[in-house]
Amino acid sequence: MITRRSFLSMAGASALARPAFAFRSAQSAAPTIDAARLRNRLERLSTHGRPFGGTFADGVNRVAYSVADLTARAWVIDEIKGMDVVPRLDAAGNIFARFGGQPNQPAILVGSHIDSVPTGGNFDGDLGTFAAFEVIQAIQKAKIQTRHPIEMAVWAHEESTAFGIGTAASRIVAGDLQAGDMDKVWNGMKRSDAIRRIAGNPDQIETAIRGKGTWHSYVELHIEQGGTLDQARIPIGIVEGIVAIHRYDVVIVGQVNHAGTTPMNERHDAMVAAAALTLGVNEIATRRQGRQVGTVGRIEIEPNSPNVIPGRATLSVEFRDLSEQVLRELGDALKARGAAIAQGTGTTITVELASTNVPAMATSGVQAAIGRAAEAAGLKTMRLPSGAGHDAQQIAKIAPMGMIFVPSVGGISHSPKELTTWEDCARGADVLLRTVLELDQRDSV
Amino acid sequence: MITRRSFLSMAGASALARPAFAFRSAQSAAPTIDAARLRNRLERLSTHGRPFGGTFADGVNRVAYSVADLTARAWVIDEIKGMDVVPRLDAAGNIFARFGGQPNQPAILVGSHIDSVPTGGNFDGDLGTFAAFEVIQAIQKAKIQTRHPIEMAVWAHEESTAFGIGTAASRIVAGDLQAGDMDKVWNGMKRSDAIRRIAGNPDQIETAIRGKGTWHSYVELHIEQGGTLDQARIPIGIVEGIVAIHRYDVVIVGQVNHAGTTPMNERHDAMVAAAALTLGVNEIATRRQGRQVGTVGRIEIEPNSPNVIPGRATLSVEFRDLSEQVLRELGDALKARGAAIAQGTGTTITVELASTNVPAMATSGVQAAIGRAAEAAGLKTMRLPSGAGHDAQQIAKIAPMGMIFVPSVGGISHSPKELTTWEDCARGADVLLRTVLELDQRDSV
Numbered sequence: 001m002i003t004r005r006s007f008l009s010m011a012g013a014s015a016l017a018r019p020a021f022a023f024r025s026a027q028s029a030a031p032t033i034d035a036a037r038l039r040n041r042l043e044r045l046s047t048h049g050r051p052f053g054g055t056f057a058d059g060v061n062r063v064a065y066s067v068a069d070l071t072a073r074a075w076v077i078d079e080i081k082g083m084d085v086v087p088r089l090d091a092a093g094n095i096f097a098r099f100g101g102q103p104n105q106p107a108i109l110v111g112s113h114i115d116s117v118p119t120g121g122n123f124d125g126d127l128g129t130f131a132a133f134e135v136i137q138a139i140q141k142a143k144i145q146t147r148h149p150i151e152m153a154v155w156a157h158e159e160s161t162a163f164g165i166g167t168a169a170s171r172i173v174a175g176d177l178q179a180g181d182m183d184k185v186w187n188g189m190k191r192s193d194a195i196r197r198i199a200g201n202p203d204q205i206e207t208a209i210r211g212k213g214t215w216h217s218y219v220e221l222h223i224e225q226g227g228t229l230d231q232a233r234i235p236i237g238i239v240e241g242i243v244a245i246h247r248y249d250v251v252i253v254g255q256v257n258h259a260g261t262t263p264m265n266e267r268h269d270a271m272v273a274a275a276a277l278t279l280g281v282n283e284i285a286t287r288r289q290g291r292q293v294g295t296v297g298r299i300e301i302e303p304n305s306p307n308v309i310p311g312r313a314t315l316s317v318e319f320r321d322l323s324e325q326v327l328r329e330l331g332d333a334l335k336a337r338g339a340a341i342a343q344g345t346g347t348t349i350t351v352e353l354a355s356t357n358v359p360a361m362a363t364s365g366v367q368a369a370i371g372r373a374a375e376a377a378g379l380k381t382m383r384l385p386s387g388a389g390h391d392a393q394q395i396a397k398i399a400p401m402g403m404i405f406v407p408s409v410g411g412i413s414h415s416p417k418e419l420t421t422w423e424d425c426a427r428g429a430d431v432l433l434r435t436v437l438e439l440d441q442r443d444s445v
Numbered sequence: 446m447i448t449r450r451s452f453l454s455m456a457g458a459s460a461l462a463r464p465a466f467a468f469r470s471a472q473s474a475a476p477t478i479d480a481a482r483l484r485n486r487l488e489r490l491s492t493h494g495r496p497f498g499g500t501f502a503d504g505v506n507r508v509a510y511s512v513a514d515l516t517a518r519a520w521v522i523d524e525i526k527g528m529d530v531v532p533r534l535d536a537a538g539n540i541f542a543r544f545g546g547q548p549n550q551p552a553i554l555v556g557s558h559i560d561s562v563p564t565g566g567n568f569d570g571d572l573g574t575f576a577a578f579e580v581i582q583a584i585q586k587a588k589i590q591t592r593h594p595i596e597m598a599v600w601a602h603e604e605s606t607a608f609g610i611g612t613a614a615s616r617i618v619a620g621d622l623q624a625g626d627m628d629k630v631w632n633g634m635k636r637s638d639a640i641r642r643i644a645g646n647p648d649q650i651e652t653a654i655r656g657k658g659t660w661h662s663y664v665e666l667h668i669e670q671g672g673t674l675d676q677a678r679i680p681i682g683i684v685e686g687i688v689a690i691h692r693y694d695v696v697i698v699g700q701v702n703h704a705g706t707t708p709m710n711e712r713h714d715a716m717v718a719a720a721a722l723t724l725g726v727n728e729i730a731t732r733r734q735g736r737q738v739g740t741v742g743r744i745e746i747e748p749n750s751p752n753v754i755p756g757r758a759t760l761s762v763e764f765r766d767l768s769e770q771v772l773r774e775l776g777d778a779l780k781a782r783g784a785a786i787a788q789g790t791g792t793t794i795t796v797e798l799a800s801t802n803v804p805a806m807a808t809s810g811v812q813a814a815i816g817r818a819a820e821a822a823g824l825k826t827m828r829l830p831s832g833a834g835h836d837a838q839q840i841a842k843i844a845p846m847g848m849i850f851v852p853s854v855g856g857i858s859h860s861p862k863e864l865t866t867w868e869d870c871a872r873g874a875d876v877l878l879r880t881v882l883e884l885d886q887r888d889s890v
Contacts, residue, residue, distance in 0.1 A: 160752075226706030243705060247751060258858055259740040260688060260765050260832030261671030264731045266856065271741050275723035282717050286709045295704040296716050297751045299744065306692060306742045306761035307605075308859075316751035320705050387705030411711065413703055414753075 031142035033134035033433055035426035041079065041130040042425070045114060046122040048072035059416025060122055064115040064157035064168075065194040072114055073198060076129070076154055083137060092169040092208040093156035093200035099136045101149030106216040108146075108439050109399065110135050110432060111153030113391060117161055121418025123425070127406070128221040129154050131429035138433050146440045148216050155391045156198055162186050163194075170391035172208045174398050181205075215399040217366055217439050220392040221432045222403060223420045224384075227411025234382045235427050236374045237405030241361040242386040242393040243320040246327045248334060249354040250277065254347040256303060256311030267309055271301050273345040274313040280337040281317050284330055291385055292321035292330060317351075322359045322385045360393040365445030366402025366435075373434030379427060388413075400445045404431055476587035478579035478878055480871035486524065486575040487870070490559060491567040493517035504861025505567055509560040509602035509613075510639040517559055518643060521574070521599055528582055537614040537653040538601035538645035544581045546594030551661040553591075553884050554844065555580050555877060556598030558836060562606055566863020568870070572851070573666040574599050576874035583878050591885045593661050600836045601643055607631050608639075615836035617653045619843050626650075660844040662811055662884050665837040666877045667848060668865045669829075672856025679827045680872050681819045682850030686806040687831040687838040688765040691772045693779060694799040695722065699792040701748060701756030712754055716746050718790040719758035725782040726762050729775055736830055737766035737775060762796075767804045767830045805838040810890030811847025811880075818879030824872060833858075845890045849876055 049060040049068030062068040077095060080087040085097040098107055112128025132152035139150060153170075160166035163186040171177075182192040182202045192202035201207070224230075229237050254270035278296045285294030298316040319330040335351045342349040367383070374381045384405065392403050406428035409419040420428075439445060494505040494513030507513040522540060525532040530542040543552055557573025577597035584595060598615075605611035608631040616622075627637040627647045637647035646652070669675075674682050699715035723741045730739030743761040764775040780796045787794040812828070819826045829850065837848050851873035854864040865873075884890060 224706065225703050226708065227711055228708065231711075245705070245752075256860070257856065258670050258833055259738065259742055259763060260690070260834070261669065261858065262738070262832070262856060263671065263673065263736065264727070264738055266672055266676075269727075269740075271723055271744065272727050275720035275741075278716055278720035279724065282709070282714075291708065293704065293707070293709055295714075295752070295754055296720075297704055297753050297755060298749050299716065299746055300749075301744060304743050304745075306763055307690075307740070308742050309740055310742060318704060318751055387707070388703060389705070411702065411707060413706065415701070 031138040033138050033429040038130050039422050060116050060120050061118050062116040064162045065197050090208040091201040091205045092172040093198035094169050095154040098149045098151035100146050105148045107149035107151035109151045109215045109218040113155040113158035115159050117159050117414045123223045123420045131221045131432050134429045135433045135436050148440050166389045167391050167394050170394040173210050174394040175209050212398045217400040217445050218395040219402045221428045224405040224408045225388050225413035229407035234380045236379045236381045238367050238370045238381050238383045239362050239386050239403035240383050241322045241359050243322050244357050244359040245320050247318040247355045249352050250315040251350045252313040252347050254311050257309045259307045259309050268346040269309050270313040271310040273341050273347045276341045284333045294319045360396035362402045363400035366400050369438040370435050373431045373438050476583040478583050478874040484867050505561050505565050506563050507561040509607045510642050535653040536646040536650050537617045538643035539614050540599040543594045543596035545591050550593045552594040552596035554596045554660045554663040557665050558600040558603035560604050562604050562859045568668045568865045576666045576877050579874045580878045580881050593885050611834045612836050612839050615839040618655050619839040620654050657843045662845040662890050663840040664847045666873045669850040669853045670833050670858035674852035679825045681824045681826045683812050683815045683826050683828045684807050684831050684848035685828050686767045686804050688767050689802050689804040690765050692763040692800045694797050695760040696795045697758040697792050699756050702754045704752045704754050713791040714754050715758040716755040718786050718792045721786045729778045739764045805841040807847045808845035811845050814883040815880050818876050818883050
């Protein structure tokens, strides 16, 4: 747990002895990111959707298409204009801007998002967005002529709070656009109207789709959102890929009965069956080697009264892993466990695959470039999967992809307590810059 | 499961070869109950609160103080007047009527209730109420002079749907009346106003309290509401007592976290802990000999989202048994299990006794009288506890008490599917009549 006091003391921790990045006062011929400017932008963005009367540490509510999202986007577009590059909106509402490079070369893309979950923190997406600003500004300032244009993206609507879909805008760019998508309604708002709110163009939404070859590569800096780097005290994570999620809807039907008059051996208790299945999911996810995870995050029982034996339970079960083969095996184990529990408890259990996606593997050449960049910066690295979804997952379908993770203190995310130290923010932006310059030296990865 | 078709065929099953009771066409010098009249009254009562357009098999909604309860009470009072006895209301709204006996003798009390749960059946309480009618009418018709007056009671508000308390009106009669009780509010209605609706007198509510010695004894016929008699194919249950309930509120605090980014071994998953505790309750209740039961009937988890590790779970746990010693041991085992699970899952678990009551033992003399009555009627009996609460539980505090159970088909109750065959209804009423006549021969039990 991070108290307000410890949050502030961590955020204000003194700079390390040998910083791999330069503060504003430092000057150098080599391109460097400006850690103070990065922090300043993160702090200014945090006011868009800040709880009334709160501070930076009180987090943010900047759900996609909200007023806070609109004012933040307007401010971000102004900031881009201040960099002397031209912002461009696509039909899905994604913001792009590119700088330099030879005209016949595909751009190296960097970026992230600025929308948040309803009670979110001030690092998720925001860091990768402003680190992309730093990459362009560092190259501008050092007057380096890159072979490839450097392009930045601020993806619209990454979080899964609206229309039930995460990475909604980068998903369109990668070509995932279904008939009727624009007519879906969330919170009383049609998706086409939502996209109009952020100055997108739902009537020509297909123009947002970009093909393979559009970009040389895509690199996204992001906070880890888990505690692996923080626990290991390693500043840079090289993402191996973004896990796939297999989500199951489980319905258990027993028999409602009087909790006083029904002997234990005559019960068909849906809650007991749900409990056994929950422990089953935990055991299935932990009994094998690997970093797969399994979660029962939602349960509803009926009638949910202290003196009535539950007759029905519905649960959400999800498994995540980089390997589809592992995910299939976990799903098979879940179904087998469900069948055994049904028999043992006198209930019926149906296990249905509700949604599934494919893992997005990070391109090995981009991973290698991140590794070289971190090594040049004198920073230790660790390879790890991303358990959360990211825009990079979508762009991986059309371009070589890589992700850089920096530590989340205590592994906390999607919470006002989400925290990455300013030093780690700057280290991450520095590695992103170095990675882009590494990638620029190669025709393809 | 009982379909409409099977319900009707069971309800219309032909009479047994040797009925222990007489249908209306039969005539006898010995007192007998009138099975057709009993059925007729149950069917007529069922129209008060019947779902619109429904039939007897569609059950009833006759919650205490509802319009259906009011019209049913008015009709029941009319029926009592038709028996040529004088109905009397006490300040709590209980309806009494007495017949015969010597003036210096305490009355033998019989009766039950006519209010229902929101989607209830047509036997719970109703059967015992009209069986009491039959006892008086049989004695009247046979022109028997009993030593003790025979008194019948229709208890107001037995079900726990109003003001969160069951057996609310008989509870007052037994002396359980707290300051402020009349000011409690349920469903926008003060309890004093609720009692006024049924023609009680909340301003003199204490006049409803009756002391020890008021009644010679109390006998209540009721459907079992469990499946023990039905499974054993035994028509008469002799209740040993009404179990006590120890109810616990359990709060489990873990840590909310991202279901994708948090490795299995770093989780503090409140749902996993709740599942382990639920199986623990089941095991604690079943691992020892006896008829104790344990139930987790209610669970709420937060935030209850498929992709978030639950950070908090609240559960209701209840144990029921005739022995307070057993209940204490079950509670101790629950607390110990909670502590072990908390340690194993990295959560904190608090287990608090939320409510408790004392078991109400049936008086051995009344049990014996029921046994002799059933034997005389040629009916097999079984002794069993009552897992559900009853008015008899309250009256046991001030008078020798006994209860007669008849089978519930499939053990189903508090449901439109609640069913006791007409033959079993008549058998129960017959045993009630015989029991009253047995008790009448004794000065005290």
